[in-house]
Amino acid sequence: MEIRKMGVVGAGQMGNGIAHVLAMAGYEVLLNDITQEALDKGLAHIRDNMERQVSRGKMEEAEMEASLARITPTLTLSDLGKTDMVIESATERETVKQAIFEDLAPHLLPHTILTSNTSSISITRLASRTDRPERFMGFHFMNPVPVMQLVELIRGIATDEETFKTCKAVVDRLGKTSATAEDFPGFIVNRILMPMINEAVYTLYEGVGSVISIDTSMKLGANHPMGPLELADFIGLDTCLAIMNVLHDGLADTKYRPCPLLTKYVEAGWLGRKTGRGFYDYRGETPVPTR
Ligand code: CAA
Numbered sequence: 417m418e419i420r421k422m423g424v425v426g427a428g429q430m431g432n433g434i435a436h437v438l439a440m441a442g443y444e445v446l447l448n449d450i451t452q453e454a455l456d457k458g459l460a461h462i463r464d465n466m467e468r469q470v471s472r473g474k475m476e477e478a479e480m481e482a483s484l485a486r487i488t489p490t491l492t493l494s495d496l497g498k499t500d501m502v503i504e505s506a507t508e509r510e511t512v513k514q515a516i517f518e519d520l521a522p523h524l525l526p527h528t529i530l531t532s533n534t535s536s537i538s539i540t541r542l543a544s545r546t547d548r549p550e551r552f553m554g555f556h557f558m559n560p561v562p563v564m565q566l567v568e569l570i571r572g573i574a575t576d577e578e579t580f581k582t583c584k585a586v587v588d589r590l591g592k593t594s595a596t597a598e599d600f601p602g603f604i605v606n607r608i609l610m611p612m613i614n615e616a617v618y619t620l621y622e623g624v625g626s627v628i629s630i631d632t633s634m635k636l637g638a639n640h641p642m643g644p645l646e647l648a649d650f651i652g653l654d655t656c657l658a659i660m661n662v663l664h665d666g667l668a669d670t671k672y673r674p675c676p677l678l679t680k681y682v683e684a685g686w687l688g689r690k691t692g693r694g695f696y697d698y699r700g701e702t703p704v705p706t707r
Contacts, residue, residue, distance in 0.1 A: 417527065417582045420444060423496030424503050425516055427458025427489070429690075430533055431505035433561025436462045438503075439483040440475070441590045446496050447489050455489040462487065465562055497523025501586070503555055505533040508658060513537065517546050524548075529579055531555035535606055535655070536662040539599045540572040549574035553583050556603060559651065568603050569594045601666030602659060610659045613651075614675050616644035620695075620707060621677040627695050627705035645695040646703075648678075649688030653695075657682050 420443065424435045427449040435447045435458070449455045463484060469475040475483075496502050497520055506512050513532060520530075524547075531553045532542055543552035554570025567587045571580055587594040597603035602610060616630050625633065631643020640647075648656050660674040681687075681694060686706070688694030696703035 417500070417529075417578060419500045419529075419582060419586055421446070421499040422501050422503065423448065423499040424505060425449075425493065425496065426505040426507070427454050428505070428507075429559060430557060430561060432458035432461045433465075433559065434503055434505055434533065434557055435487050436465060436483075436562050437590050437592075439486040440466075440479075443486065445487045446499060447487055448491070448493050448496055449489075450491070452491065455491065459484075459487070459489060465560075469562070493519055494523040496520060497528065498525060499528060500525075501529040501531065501582070503531050503533055505557075508535065508537070508655060510537050510542070513542060514545050517542065521547055527551075529553065529582060531583065533557055536602055536659045538572075538601075539570045540574070543572040543574060550576040551579045553579055554597075554599065554603065555583060556597075556605070558605065565593050566605070567592050567594050568597050568605060570597050570599050570603055572599055601662050606659050607663065610656060610663065611672060613644045613648045613656055614660050614672075614678065617648070617675040617678045620645065621675055627707050649694035649696055649698075651688070652690055653678060653681050653687045 422438050422443045423446045424431050425448050427447055435445045438445050447458065449458065466475065466480045466483065470477055470480050504513055504516055506516055517530060529551045530546055530548060533556055534554060535556060539554040543549035546552055549572060552572055553575055556568035556570065558564035558566050569583055584594055595604060619625055619630055620627060627645050631646050634640045634643045642650065657674055657678050660672060663672040685691060686693040689698055692699045693706065695706060697706050
């Protein structure tokens with residue numbers, strides 16, 4: 417099935433990155449959020465990130481303007497019903513996602529494929545609440561979307577082969593690489609990445625190392641581009657905790673228990689970069705470790 421028009425729900429960190437790469441690949445994109453402010457902020461982020469690509473010689477100015485012109489913001493979710501594929505990238509809460517799919521349902525074209533960029537919610541369960549579980553997929557991008565090469569593709573129990581092939585063809589057209597994961601908690605990336613981050617927090621909690629020594633060890637000792645605590649701040653500590661809880665509940669194994677120190681940071685509202693403080697304090701010129 418040929419996909420020309422895409423709908424993206426959510427103009428936040430992930431949604432604006434997804435709209436960015438879709439528009440650059442030539443898709444017409446309808447970008448939806450619930451407030452004008454969120455849409456304006458999302459579009460401003462896309463422009464900033466594209467300008468950075470222009471300044472680094474990765475894209476021509478004309479290509480940037482043409483890509484931006486392919487993105488149409490809308491506050492009306494039902495407008496997305498007339499697209500060939502919807503990528504839901506709203507808040508990572510199951511009730512929110514379910515409400516979006518329910519609201520969209522009466523407006524969808526018969527062939528529209530529904531996907532979710534969820535990092536941890538069951539695709540099978542989300543799909544079962546829609547009128548088209550066979551045309552429903554997990555479409556999981558990594559942050560920052562314009563830079564990261566991978567998209568995880570997750571089939572629900574009912575997803576049909578044509579839907580899978582269509583999603584895979586979209587990933588190919590984006591110039592990214594797909595990896596197929598079964599629909600189990602955390603899929604592949606977060607099943608492996610989050611326990612590593614959680615272990616780094618335990619390493620800090622137990623006093624084995626400081627924030628700096630833990631991050632330096634993993635950057636220089638394992639060649640990771642960011643240390644695990646820096647990466648946790650980048651992802652958002654609330655997101656990290658939520659994913660650990662999904663692994664812990666869904667796999668019922670104590671090896672996934674979230675570190676109490678991670679919980680404490682989230683309770684404090686120190687959620688990482690987005691709130692100005694996490695394992696580092698970002699409010700000054702350069703990040704300063706908070707422990
Ligand atoms: N949009 C567009 N381009 C961006 C960008 C953005 N938001 N952020 C960085 N870039 C580009 C830069 O322009 C630069 O491009 P060139 O190489 O062409 O010059 C390149 O990325 C590198 O950027 P910088 O030099 O500014 O910074 P860096 O070398 O420190 O790299 C990074 C930044 C790419 C984010 C790197 O630190 C990194 O790879 N970090 C790890 C990210 C990661 O692990 N992400 C996965 C998180 S898990 C997830 O997303 C799943 C989940 O469900 C939680």
